[in-house]
Amino acid sequence: MSNSIDARELRNALSTFATGVTVVTCKDAEGNPVGATASSFNSVSMDPPLILWSITKSINSANAFINAKEFVINVLASDQMETSNGFARSGEDKFAGIDTEEGIGGVPMLKDCVTRFQCKTWATYDGGDHEIIVGEVVEMDSSDKEGLVFYRGAYAKPEKL
Template sequence: MSFDSREFRNALGRFPTGVCVITTTPEGGKPMGMTVNSFAALSLEPALVLWSIQTNSECYAVFEKAKGFTVNVLSEEQVDVSNAYAKKGDHDLKEGEFRLGKSGQPVLKGAITSFECTMSAQHDGGDHVIIVGEVIEMDNSPTGRPLVFHSGKYEQLR
């Protein structure tokens, strides 16, 4: 490898991504969420999506055991929500900021799209695990603009 990991990370950051909060309720625990920008569509038939989590993340054990989760695509007005669930040690969902979806998983209020998923598969991805979910419920707002992350900062679509 002729480049260091920081250079690689900076190069990856040149690709704009949407910002999501992945939510779940651990068995016997409180609803929680974490901010990610690794979300992607995988398949239409069946309806599959994916995202990844670093294996040393403090949330890893929760999602490794989760039976389901919700991908909440944030709107450009939800920078504060993104920042709140990106903080270490503070992943409990705040009362009034979510509802329970049809699947029983927490769904963030104000998200422009939410995909309620059952856990379909987990795959080794180096220092990450790739999590695949089968979408069983969806709430898609016809309006709203997505929160975008590019080169280490939030951006707006023009």
């Protein structure tokens, strides 16, 4: 059976669901730092503590994430839009000018984030044009900063009602 859902219409419909913005980091097989902006991040389980995120299979860094034993989910603060934009681009040194510190397995963690989840890869699953990566949270830290939000194709700040 052929699916008649238009990809652009689906993307527009999905953009009505406000999400936080993250930069996921890992190290590639040669030990080089790798990072990508992702808004596809969710909790899975409290016991054990599991999270998931997904990455487009066609981007250059996909294999590094799919094969990584550890990764860090860096939840961006509302003043980190440029960081998000930088890690969303391809073909440049994404870590240039970014303050980091070492996390699990030597994975770079971004400074000044709202929250950082250090994870061991639990499982990966095929998700069509994405790979779904599940991680076990082994350490985390959090601040009271305001998070960066993505809604209807644009950055936003959360507002309490």
